[in-house]
Amino acid sequence: MSFRFKPVSQPSNPEVNEGGEKDKQIKTLDLGNGSQILYMPRFLSFDDSWKFFDYLNSHIPWTRPTIRVFGRSCVQVLSLFSFSHAEIVNSLVSLPEKPRDTCYVASPGLPELIYSGYKPHAYSWDDYPPLKDILEAVHEALPGSKFNSLLLNRYKGGNDNVGWHADDEKLYGPTPEIASVSFGCERDFLLKKRPNKSSQPQERRSDDEPASKRSKKCCHVDQHSFTLKHGSLLVMRGYTQRDWLHSVPKRAKAEATRINLTFRHVHGGVLG
Ligand SMILES: O=C(O)CCC(=O)C(=O)O
Numbered sequence: 402m403s404f405r406f407k408p409v410s411q412p413s414n415p416e417v418n419e420g421g422e423k424d425k426q427i428k429t430l431d432l433g434n435g436s437q438i439l440y441m442p443r444f445l446s447f448d449d450s451w452k453f454f455d456y457l458n459s460h461i462p463w464t465r466p467t468i469r470v471f472g473r474s475c476v477q478v479l480s481l482f483s484f485s486h487a488e489i490v491n492s493l494v495s496l497p498e499k500p501r502d503t504c505y506v507a508s509p510g511l512p513e514l515i516y517s518g519y520k521p522h523a524y525s526w527d528d529y530p531p532l533k534d535i536l537e538a539v540h541e542a543l544p545g546s547k548f549n550s551l552l553l554n555r556y557k558g559g560n561d562n563v564g565w566h567a568d569d570e571k572l573y574g575p576t577p578e579i580a581s582v583s584f585g586c587e588r589d590f591l592l593k594k595r596p597n598k599s600s601q602p603q604e605r606r607s608d609d610e611p612a613s614k615r616s617k618k619c620c621h622v623d624q625h626s627f628t629l630k631h632g633s634l635l636v637m638r639g640y641t642q643r644d645w646l647h648s649v650p651k652r653a654k655a656e657a658t659r660i661n662l663t664f665r666h667v668h669g670g671v672l673g
Pocket residue numbers: 552554563568581590629647649661663
């Protein structure tokens with residue numbers, strides 16, 4: 402199964418902030434010190450994006466890894482030896498290890514991905530042809546980039562989320578480029594600067610300003626937020642994974658499902 406579709410084309414000058422036509426809009430955000438974000442709200446058309454959403458929702462082998470924990474009070478856990486084997490087994494409950502469904506797709510011969518202590522099975526692109534169509538569109542929009550792996554996330558409502566983290570695993574190299582395509586329910590994507598180890602404020606600050614104002618100024622440039630739209634593409638580049646954290650927080654009002662694809666390049670495989 403493969404979809405024919407037209408990616409919304411890129412404006413001739415991708416450096417232009419909020420380029421001419423609404424369809425072709427690209428926003429670039431320079432985070433400083435060699436980190437950049439690029440955002441195309443209408444990367445794929447509305448209708449194609451719903452086709453992809455329906456396909457992915459029903460065909461991807463989504464899993465939500467669980468951990469088995471003893472479902473009694475902590476005090477009782479301390480005296481586990483007083484329970485029979487059957488009692489212990491009956492008391493085990495499964496808790497979600499990740500608050501969202503995930504799946505991993507990768508080209509053959511790549512080093513295994515291990516993240517947050519979890520080693521996902523690597524599925525093949527050939528099993529899910531529409532993923533190859535989306536990959537092709539991403540490559541077309543980002544000339545010179547080459548992605549060979551994909552982490553998929555499904556958020557089945559406002560409780561599903563991803564906490565603050567950076568995708569800074571060694572196998573992505575020192576300056577990973579991550580291309581993130583979103584379908585379905587809009588969710589907030591937050592970025593915040595990692596604490597500066599030297600703890601020296603980088604901005605000039607005026608000491609006769611009230612402290613509340615100073616901290617407001619400081620936090621303003623150290624945090625950014627995007628509402629990731631259906632069919633959008635967000636790219637994290639340069640040192641974003643080294644210097645910034647990102648998250649998709651819980652949102653009580655986001656009742657519908659969102660599917661997100663994050664394309665990455667793993668070093669050291671057949672494709673190098
Ligand atoms: O869902 C998103 O937009 C972000 C997902 C993410 O950060 C990840 O998979 O590492």
